Every structure is written in structure tokens, then in C-alpha cells.
Amino acid sequence: MERGTAGPAASAPFSTLGELERAAARVVPEDAWAYVQSGAGDEDAMRANRDAFRRRTLRPRALIDVTHLDLTTTLLDERVSAPFFICPMARHGLLHPEGEAATARAASDARVLSVFSTLSTRSIEEIAAAAPKGPRWFQLYLQPEFAASRNLVERAERAGYTAIMLTVDLPVLGPRDRLAERGFVIAEDAPVGSGDEILAPDRSPKGALGRYSLRKDAAATWNILDDLQSITHLPVVVKGILTGEDARRAVTHGARAVLVSNHGGRQLNSAQAALDALPEVVRSVGSDVEVYFDSGVRRASDVLMALALGARGVGIGRPVLWALAVGGEGGVRHLLSLLSTELATDMALVGRRRLSEVDRTLLGAPRW
Numbered sequence: 001m002e003r004g005t006a007g008p009a010a011s012a013p014f015s016t017l018g019e020l021e022r023a024a025a026r027v028v029p030e031d032a033w034a035y036v037q038s039g040a041g042d043e044d045a046m047r048a049n050r051d052a053f054r055r056r057t058l059r060p061r062a063l064i065d066v067t068h069l070d071l072t073t074t075l076l077d078e079r080v081s082a083p084f085f086i087c088p089m090a091r092h093g094l095l096h097p098e099g100e101a102a103t104a105r106a107a108s109d110a111r112v113l114s115v116f117s118t119l120s121t122r123s124i125e126e127i128a129a130a131a132p133k134g135p136r137w138f139q140l141y142l143q144p145e146f147a148a149s150r151n152l153v154e155r156a157e158r159a160g161y162t163a164i165m166l167t168v169d170l171p172v173l174g175p176r177d178r179l180a181e182r183g184f185v186i187a188e189d190a191p192v193g194s195g196d197e198i199l200a201p202d203r204s205p206k207g208a209l210g211r212y213s214l215r216k217d218a219a220a221t222w223n224i225l226d227d228l229q230s231i232t233h234l235p236v237v238v239k240g241i242l243t244g245e246d247a248r249r250a251v252t253h254g255a256r257a258v259l260v261s262n263h264g265g266r267q268l269n270s271a272q273a274a275l276d277a278l279p280e281v282v283r284s285v286g287s288d289v290e291v292y293f294d295s296g297v298r299r300a301s302d303v304l305m306a307l308a309l310g311a312r313g314v315g316i317g318r319p320v321l322w323a324l325a326v327g328g329e330g331g332v333r334h335l336l337s338l339l340s341t342e343l344a345t346d347m348a349l350v351g352r353r354r355l356s357e358v359d360r361t362l363l364g365a366p367r368w
């Protein structure tokens with residue numbers, strides 16, 4: 001099991017995300033690596049996410065003055081330096097001792113939005129203190145008692161988070177064959193900073209998260225959006241939408257934005273690629289609310305592709321954890337800078353000087 005220690009020791013620079021992934025595979029202990037990398041079931045949805053990008057192409061325009069490029073945008077009125085943001089992911093502490101504090105500082109300095117999970121290793125308040133300026137949103141997993149969800153939302157609001165991202169694609173935890181076959185147990189002492197009340201003792205012999213599993217509200221329906229808005233002034237973003245119908249319902253119930261995602265292929269093995277769901281969601285609600293995207297983004301041209309299909313913001317998942325493992329705060333800083341540089345290069349290559357010029361006319365013929 002000992003393949004190395006996740007930590008700042010191996011702060012080797014990386015020049016591509018491929019190199020970063022290989023470096024992370026060398027330093028992250030095997031169980032934690034399986035947890036980060038795994039998808040649901042046979043991992044078909046996870047592979048489909050990448051295939052959906054490979055299938056699509058871009059249609060570049062030439063002889064446009066691209067000496068000055070502007071990558072800035074706003075996400076729910078928050079001015080950010082780039083259209084990509086850091087997805088909410090559980091337990092950054094598995095990858096680096098400073099956990100979310102390191103991620104928060106790197107993102108805040110780069111003025112990149114980061115979203116922090118209910119299952120963060122550091123507490124809601126510690127993350128806020130690490131990077132008080134943000135921009136920073138809080139991701140909510142609904143708790144079986146609304147009072148517990150309310151407590152988390154109120155803590156986030158008090159600590160200066162500026163939106164609540166409600167994840168709706170996890171009424172139950174999807175099957176993780178890769179982990180089940182390993183008899184996977186995350187270090188029993190891996191703490192969750194939001195407080196032990198959000199975890200229940202896991203009685204299954206091979207617990208997906210070790211000793212405890214996340215408490216979920218499998219009974220929740222769309223009215224929960226109304227309940228949430230009755231207890232907070234913060235805008236609510238709904239994460240985990242894969243259909244135009246659900247996007248419409250989210251908007252009807254007051255969502256200010258929807259995030260098209262299949263959870264990085266970690267929930268439903270047969271789910272369609274998130275990128276394939278993006279056009280129907282944009283058609284359904286794109287003129288009413290902001291539409292974001294995540295799942296399978298591995299380079300800046302993927303960001304550009306999602307923007308061309310109508311996303312306003314694009315989430316980066318696993319690569320952030322790789323960077324954290326390889327270089328802590330510096331690793332995440334380097335990743336964000338690498339993505340910005342790559343995005344600027346790609347925009348120059350397709351002849352688009354600002355994000356408002358990225359639209360469907362950028363989409364080329366599919367490769368297959």
C-alpha cells in the first residue's frame with residue numbers, strides 16, 4: 001500500500017496535465033489514488049466523458065489580431081480571471097496535509113472560483129480563513145434532517161461563501177467496483193471538517209468511505225430548492241443536471257444556475273457523457289440562467305469546447321487533486337496558471353480574443 005506519501009515533498013514542476021497525472025500516480029498512496037481516479041461500475045460514463053471531447057472538433061478562424069486576449073468573465077456576478085473553476089471534491093486532506101486550505105489560497109490568489117464540498121477535510125470556517133477574499137462557493141449534500149442542512153448553509157453564509165451549490169445526483173452513492181474489489185478503506189482518521197454529524201457509521205463490511213459514510217437525503221424532491229431559498233439569501237446553483245427537463249425544473253424552483261455534470265462518471269455507469277447533455281440543457285434554460293459544465297475536462301481546448309456549446313463556467317475536478325498531491329498550494333497554483341496559458345494559446349489559435357466571441361460557430365464537424 002505504501003507507494004509514497006502525499007505531500008509537498010514531490011513538488012516537481014509539470015508542463016502538461018498528462019505529466020501531472022503520471023506524477024500524482026507515483027506519489028499518492030494506492031487506496032487514495034483508487035478513490036480519486038475511480039468511476040462508477042465499469043467506468044463507462046467516465047470514459048464516455050473523454051470520448052465526447054475527442055469526438056468533437058473546433059473550427060478556427062485566421063488573420064485576427066490576437067495580441068491581446070481577455071480570459072476574464074463573471075460567474076453569478078463574481079468577477080473571475082478565467083472561465084474555469086475548481087469543482088467541489090471531498091477530502092483534499094487525503095492528497096495533502098494542508099487540504100482545502102492550500103487549494104483555497106492558490107485559487108484565491110489566481111482569482112479563480114473554487115467550490116468546497118460538504119465533505120471537506122478542513123472546516124467551512126478554516127477554508128474561509130485561509131483565503132478570506134475568495135471567490136468561494138459551498139457545495140451542499142442534503143442531510144436527512146433539514147435542520148442539519150440548514151446549519152451547514154448558515155455556517156457557509158456567515159463565513160462569506162457567496163453561493164450554495166446543491167448536488168442532486170447523489171440520492172444514494174453510486175457503485176464503485178474498483179473500490180469494492182479492493183476492500184477499500186480510506187484512512188479511518190480522515191476527518192471531515194463540517195462536523196461528524198454529517199457522517200453516519202458505515203455498517204457495510206467494505207465501506208465506501210471507510211468507517212463512516214455520508215448521510216444523504218434520498219427522499220428529497222424539487223421542493224427542497226424552495227426550502228433552501230427560505231433560509232438563505234445566497235443564490236442556489238444546482239449541480240448534477242443531465243437533462244433539459246431537470247434544468248427547467250431547477251429554474252422553475254428558483255435556481256440561479258445549473259451545472260451539467262455526471263459527477264465525473266462516479267455515480268451512474270450508464271450515464272451519458274456530460275458534454276452530450278450540455279446542448280439540451282443550454283436549449284432548455286440557457287437564456288434564463290447561467291449554465292456550467294464539468295466532467296472529463298483535461299485541457300484548455302476542452303474548456304473552449306464546453307464554452308462553445310453554451311457553458312459559461314467549466315469545472316475542473318481530478319486534475320486539481322493531482323496538483324495538490326504533487327505540489328500542495330504551489331501545485332494547484334501551477335495547474336491554474338498552466339490552464340490559463342493553454343487557454344490563451346487556444347483562443348489565439350481559433351481567432352477569438354474574448355470569451356464573448358466563443359459561441360457555436362466555433363464548433364467543427366465531429367470526427368466520428
Ligand SMILES: Cc1cc2nc3c(=O)[nH]c(=O)nc-3n(C[C@H](O)[C@H](O)[C@H](O)COP(=O)(O)O)c2cc1C
Pocket residue numbers: 035036037049087088089090117118119139167239261262263264265266294295296297315316317318319
Ligand atoms: C475524489 C472526488 C471527490 C468528489 N467529491 C465530490 C463532492 O464532495 N461533492 C460533489 O458535488 N462532487 C464531488 N465530486 C465530483 C466533482 O465535483 C466533479 O463533478 C467531477 O470530479 C468532475 O469530473 P472530472 O474529475 O473528470 O473533472 C468528486 C469528484 C472526485 C474525483
